[in-house]
Amino acid sequence: MQVAVVGAGAVGCYYGGLLLRAGHDVTFIGRQPHVDAINAHGLLLDTNTFNGRLPARAATDTHALAPPDLVLVCVKSADTEQAGRSLAGRLRPETSVLSLQNGVDNAPRLNAVIGHAVIPVVVYVGSEMAGPGHVRHHGGGDLAIGPSAASEALAEALQAAGIRTTIAEDIDRTLWSKLIINCAFNALSAVAGISYGPMLEVEGTRDVVTSAVQEAVAVSRASGVSISDDIIEQILKIPAMMPNQMSSTAQDLARGKPSEIDFLNGYVVRKGAELGIATPTNHALQVMVKLAERGKEFSGRR
Numbered sequence: 001m002q003v004a005v006v007g008a009g010a011v012g013c014y015y016g017g018l019l020l021r022a023g024h025d026v027t028f029i030g031r032q033p034h035v036d037a038i039n040a041h042g043l044l045l046d047t048n049t050f051n052g053r054l055p056a057r058a059a060t061d062t063h064a065l066a067p068p069d070l071v072l073v074c075v076k077s078a079d080t081e082q083a084g085r086s087l088a089g090r091l092r093p094e095t096s097v098l099s100l101q102n103g104v105d106n107a108p109r110l111n112a113v114i115g116h117a118v119i120p121v122v123v124y125v126g127s128e129m130a131g132p133g134h135v136r137h138h139g140g141g142d143l144a145i146g147p148s149a150a151s152e153a154l155a156e157a158l159q160a161a162g163i164r165t166t167i168a169e170d171i172d173r174t175l176w177s178k179l180i181i182n183c184a185f186n187a188l189s190a191v192a193g194i195s196y197g198p199m200l201e202v203e204g205t206r207d208v209v210t211s212a213v214q215e216a217v218a219v220s221r222a223s224g225v226s227i228s229d230d231i232i233e234q235i236l237k238i239p240a241m242m243p244n245q246m247s248s249t250a251q252d253l254a255r256g257k258p259s260e261i262d263f264l265n266g267y268v269v270r271k272g273a274e275l276g277i278a279t280p281t282n283h284a285l286q287v288m289v290k291l292a293e294r295g296k297e298f299s300g301r302r
């Protein structure tokens with residue numbers, strides 16, 4: 001398959017790397033340092049079971065991109081429209097476009113700018129860019145892809161590349177369940193600079209997490225997405241399962257990058273306002289992260 005990865009970062013290089021290794025023809029669209037490193041030395045794919053350089057093509061824009069069979073959109077949620085615009089007019093009708101992003105609205109936002117069907121994907125991986133053109137895998141890697149006429153064939157191709165893939169018939173529920181986990185922990189980990197294990201030991205944190213989850217569940221249900229009643233019990237088990245995890249929001253703040261908070265707790269706040277559901281806990285968490293981002297900007301200027 002001819003594959004284009006838009007957003008050559010932690011997720012794009014990991015899944016693009018696995019597809020490359022399986023013999024697919026992958027082009028990475030990303031930022032200059034990664035593009036230069038990939039073109040000069042190949043993609044360095046660094047996992048527990050494989051560590052090696054894979055020759056690949058990379059570019060900073062889509063101008064020379066031949067219409068691919070498959071596109072993986074792997075940018076942060078704030079970059080979705082820009083990434084989508086770069087694809088408009090460059091796809092064949094049969095090209096499959098997958099959104100491998102956190103948040104629940106990236107696929108429709110992409111669809112609105114590309115004018116092409118986009119399949120939402122929930123990504124269960126831990127990966128990071130350890131250097132230019134160097135992706136490091138920390139764990140996981142399963143994908144849950146939304147249903148479509150192409151999904152069976154795509155899942156087979158992904159499986160054949162070593163990517164455990166399921167088709168989530170109720171993809172909205174799967175997307176929202178991940179969003180609700182993000183609403184529970186991402187902001188708290190970011191503002192406190194704390195990993196998940198010690199977080200719940202602090203008095204009151206459990207109440208804040210519970211309140212954020214209850215609000216998000218109310219908004220998802222009012223949006224027509226059914227979430228199981230035991231979600232809070234399941235979510236409160238997560239810190240014991242990944243005690244050393246810092247949220248992606250915490251990692252964004254630590255790197256001085258804008259976070260996706262407006263598309264996590266912020267999405268729940270916006271959707272709640274539309275539906276007449278109060279979301280004060282999610283709002284407070286969103287604002288605390290925005291303040292922390294602003295604080296970093298100020299301390300950078302001093």
Ligand SMILES: NC(=O)C1=CN([C@@H]2O[C@H](COP(=O)(O)OP(=O)(O)OC[C@H]3O[C@@H](n4cnc5c(N)ncnc54)[C@H](OP(=O)(O)O)[C@@H]3O)[C@@H](O)[C@H]2O)C=CC1
Nearest residue numbers: 007008009010011029030074075079083101102125126127
């Ligand atoms: N990393 C992980 O383990 C996981 C990530 N996710 C989700 O996956 C998505 C991607 O995250 P992740 O891979 O970590 O992010 P990264 O920041 O590592 O990768 C995205 C890359 O795309 C670049 N980029 C942004 N816009 C464009 C564009 N228009 N054209 C080309 N390149 C562009 C970014 O550059 P720049 O930084 O300069 O903007 C960055 O290098 C997010 O929604 C995230 O929440 C989900 C599960 C796990």
Ligand SMILES: CC(C)(CO)C(=O)C(=O)O
Nearest residue numbers: 181182185186247248249
């Ligand atoms: C670690 C996890 C799964 C939950 O917060 C995550 O998705 C993130 O940090 O964005």
